[in-house]
Amino acid sequence: MLKNTKSKDNLIKALKIAVAAVIAIATANMLKLNNSVTAGIITVLSIQNTKRETLKTASNRAAAFVCALLLAAVCYKVMGFTILAFSVYLFFFSLLCLSVHWGEAIVMNSVLMSHFLSAKSLGLDMIFNELLLLAIGIFFGILINLHLRRREEEFEILSSIVDEEIKGILQRMSQKLCDNDKHGYNDNCFVRLEEKIENAKECALKNYNNTLRNISAYELDYIKMRENQSRVLKNIYQSIIMINNQPRQTSDISEFLKHIVAQYHRDNDVSGLLDELEDVLENIKQQELPQSRDEFEARAVLFYILKQLEDFLRLKNQFIILYKVTG
Secondary structure, eight states, X not given: OHHHHHHHHHHHHHHHHHHHHHHHHHHHHHTTOTTTHHHHHHHHHHOOSSHHHHHHHHHHHHHHHHHHHHHHHHHHHHHXXXXXXXXXXXXXXXXXXXXXXXXXXXXHHHHHHHHHHHHTOOOHHHHHHHHHHHHHHHHHHHHTTTTOOOOHHHHHHHHHHHHHHHHHHHHHHHHXXXXXXXXXXXXXXXXXXXXXXXXXXXXXXXXXXXXXXXXXXHHHHHHHHHHHHHHHHHHHHHHHTTOOSOOTHHHHHHHHHHHHHHTOOTTOOOHHHHHHHHHHHHHHHHSXXXXXXXXXXXXXXXXXXXXXXXXXXXXXXXXXXXXXHHO
């Protein structure tokens, strides 16, 4: 389903590029501008993946145009309309753009400045011509992306996949914690989880950048929370594979992990699980001391696992509290 969506997105973007470029060129021709094809190229270069990226790129290129025009005017005035003058302009303009992170503006504005070299003129009519080409190209680049909307349903699907993967990891932990034989228990699940988190993060970022008003970082923060939880789970996994014998406290922690799985859903503030965790910790503290070095080491690892589970739950609790307050 997601692959089909991506293919459809590519098809739509290709169509947008072609249509917008043709309209920009037609508009420039209608206004009888010189080098009208440049308006189409500028439109193509202005189309980005999100509204926010498109607007940022447009503002950067407009500011870069002013700088390019001033630099080109100085170079052409001093050295004439020569290749040397254009080369000197290009050096200083590229240096400026790279310094202020306007790299995407170098090609577009340099094409415009090359028109002065070809015409061997820097008159007001030529400047106005280039300004209109830039304005038309940027305008249609922005216009073609105005329809972009947040894809909340896609994020729901991707984030639910992340949630199910984490739930499965917790379920396996509850089982493997009580097994002396850890054969076949590896960290491949974390590779899959990281891939799924990355997909959801990419979708959340696009949604954020396609919202210009009433901006909420809920989706980004949600995935960040799950990303942090995945790191905690990886620490717990490393601890589980260290346990070679099973103190009786192991079954208590295994049961607690099962409770986390049973109550694992998006809107749970996990306050009840945090209270239960405190009870488990208190119960372990009141039990008799370890009778051997092996038991002592195993119980130390189990205690560390419980503290890591506390971090895991608090990440979710803090996220829910944050959006209850701000929501």
